[in-house]
Ligand SMILES: Nc1ncnc2c1ncn2[C@@H]1O[C@H](COP(=O)(O)OP(=O)(O)OP(=O)(O)O)[C@@H](O)[C@H]1O
């Protein structure tokens with residue numbers, strides 16, 4: 001009795017999961033293009049309001065016409081649309097997309113391809129991000145479980161207060177103060193008493209190439225701080241909800257110990273929102289990396305943006321951020337898809 | 350008593366069922382109201398009765414113009430309400446007002462009673478001059494048995510029955526001829542139900558109102574109605590003067606509904622044969638062919654599958670009944 | 686039937702309790718807030734910081750731009766309770782004057798975001814259909830862009846920076862969350878019986894929206910806006926810290942922290958800690974007040 005169209009679909013036999021994945025992928029394309037276009041448009045408006053970043057490269061010097069044109073060609077700002085306020089420069093955008101599709105994301109002011117720059121700087125940022133995510137999960141989930149097991153207890157209170165602080169205090173303040181207290185004060189004291197290298201590496205005020213992991217731990221804590229708070233809160237609420245759930249009561253009634261019930265049943269279900277949140281927190285992580293790497297003088301991708309911002313290399317900022325957004329969207333897509341595949345219970349429509 | 354104030358002809362409302370996000374395609378329709386004919390005369394109360402989901406509220410919304418009909422006509426003073434637009438529609442709307450089911454959600458919690466009852470005057474400023482409005486609101490409150498001193502209170506400061514009175518005052522503000530009451534008492538306590546029904550009856554006498562009174566069980570409607578229409582899955586299956594329906598129902602569904610009405614006299618309780626309907630109400634998106642009631646009817650035969658029974662007077666029924674095998678069955682001999 | 690009667694009785698009771706309580710959701714929330722110490726403390730901090738922003742001379746008679754260079758980097762003392770910076774400017778006066786940029790950026794950005802978000806959310810929720818599809822997709826796209834990264838791109842393109850360029854960046858990038866929230870609460874409200882009742886009386890769309898839907902759908906948006914105020918204070922400081930927010934002759938906590946940080950290693954932690962403390966307290970106050978407001982406005986928790 002189905003209406004028009006129902007018959008046509010029958011032959012295909014699309015599973016709900018398949019349909020969800022197809023839809024999610026279909027949504028991804030316009031979202032990606034849209035986000036890239038917003039970035040492009042922000043840049044275009046910036047140029048139209050403020051003049052060409054190519055000019056900025058020369059600083060106080062006045063470049064000759066040919067010098068300027070050469071620089072404009074390098075940056076891709078040689079199109080006359082950049083002089084017409086309000087013009088979205090669509091042709092430039094399309095051109096840029098074509099270049100991106102071929103792996104060309106532009107060059108920095110010293111004409112090095114941005115892709116090469118990224119490749120050079122990515123490993124250290126990857127290490128930092130990995131550490132940060134580990135910390136976020138380990139510390140965040142532990143704190144959330146401590147708080148959630150008994151609402152209203154002392155631990156609940158401690159976690160609540162500290163997560164609120166972490167959410168509220170800007171990451172650069174957390175970073176600067178951490179660096180001051182643990183790096184400058186405690187770190188110099190450690191050096192003074194002749195502590196082993198690993199320990200001084202852990203409490204170093206800046207990244208040290210001789211301690212490629214240890215000296216990233218403190219920055220990773222700073223970077224993880226915001227998402228850590230969210231993770232702890234999410235774990236707490238969903239654990240509390242799950243502990244009230246029927247199946248926990250049933251499991252307890254069947255004679256399973258509380259530890260087992262919490263560990264096996266409630267916790268596993270409580271982690272689902274935490275995992276979804278990873279995708280969102282990844283965005284915070286990328287923006288936070290710019291600040292954190294800047295503070296701790298880490299020469300990763302964030303440090304690259306930090307440095308480019310400081311020296312006014314707008315073109316580098318735009319190119320690198322574009323790649324970061326791309327990575328962010330892809331990660332979110334992957335997490336969503338994994339999530340749909342792994343957890344059959346989620347609503348697929 | 351014979352002038353018609355409202356006539357509904359072949360009224361249908363199909364809610365499309367769509368699929369897809371970007372390109373919506375229709376995959377079917379919920380036939381909430383499917384070919385309803387009604388006549389309402391001046392000063393008369395027409396009771397409309399049916400199970401939950403049979404389309405009563407949709408019918409009410411169509412009549413007051415909250416929903417546009419898929420097809421059919423709603424004639425008020427000879428004009429088709431369903432075709433009207435703009436200011437003509439606004440003027441016509443003054444004549445038909447609605448009293449809603451749930452007094453807890455039908456009043457804006459952030460407006461005072463004075464604002465709620467006075468809102469019709471703000472929307473139709475031509476009805477009462479600005480200077481006169483406050484007095485009129487006071488009068489309306491008095492008319493429904495509330496103190497005009499309560500004009501500055503908020504809805505949550507009243508009980509359910511009082512709130513329903515506020516809703517009635519709002520409906521009366523524009524001096525309509527017709528009031529559609531969509532289960533106006535079903536959210537109220539039994540003792541308060543009687544008070545509100547008495548109020549409605551008193552207002553009808555004083556103001557010469559015509560009511561369409563919707564309810565999901567027959568006992569409420571009985572007291573107030575002059576005529577009754579029984580609905581099933583978007584259609585009226587039996588209609589007539591109230592004694593005809595209550596004492597001589599001929600459609601099996603009406604008989605079943607009546608048999609479920611509680612019997613007040615305990616000594617007579619066992620004498621009645623209660624009809625228990627089997628199965629669920631079919632989906633209005635996919636109603637049965639032929640007679641819609643056949644899937645739950647103990648009289649169903651071949652003809653019921655093939656032919657839809659018309660709502661007409663029949664051999665076994667002195668009043669219109671949409672059953673091929675309409676006949677009286679003494680289900681409620683015990684009550685009267 | 687008994688179920689119905691019971692629900693009526695309980696509803697009746699709550700209605701009666703309402704008589705003893707007060708006039709409206711907002712009045713209830715207000716009573717609730719006054720009983721929360723955290724909310725009071727946050728409100729006090731916000732009032733203090735706002736007074737610094739509006740009337741800095743109430744707090745200090747010293748001009749933060751009057752900097753005797755011989756006083757460079759003095760540690761806190763009776764004459765300069767927060768000490769001085771590397772140019773010899775009084776750090777207390779600077780910290781007081783630094784509130785203005787934060788508060789202006791936060792207030793103006795939040796108002797703009799509230800305006801745009803509410804209009805978009807209302808249109809999407811009220812009209813539905815293709816209007817909703819288009820606007821929701823648009824919001825999704827903006828959502829896909831991490832807020833600070835977007836602001837970074839826009840601001841790094843500009844050579845002159847002011848409060849207004851920051852406000853522009855925040856307003857352009859910040860409306861989607863508000864639009865989503867307003868849309869959701871308009872959707873929940875527009876099918877309420879009282880809206881239908883007004884519609885059946887012939888009320889215009891404008892009347893329905895502004896008289897019936899908005900007042901009943903505004904609470905969540907106001908909660909989020911309060912939290913946003915804090916977020917924008919933090920974001921302004923972050924961008925100024927990175928060097929693409931406000932620029933040095935201007936006074937801003939973000940700039941002070943950035944500059945103070947370079948003297949941390951040489952033993953002047955006060956240059957970092959004072960502005961950091963003021964900034965954190967302000968952000969914290971807005972966020973805590975928003976949280977308290979959310980709890981107070983949520984009838985489920987009461
Ligand atoms: N806006 C709508 N869109 C789609 N379907 C609808 C809509 N409104 C009502 N329906 C469907 O139409 C049918 C009739 O609904 P209606 O509200 O008129 O029933 P009712 O008789 O008033 O029931 P109740 O006694 O529960 O109030 C139901 O199946 C309902 O799901």
Ligand SMILES: [Mg+2]
Nearest residue numbers: 405406407531
């Ligand atoms: Mg109904």
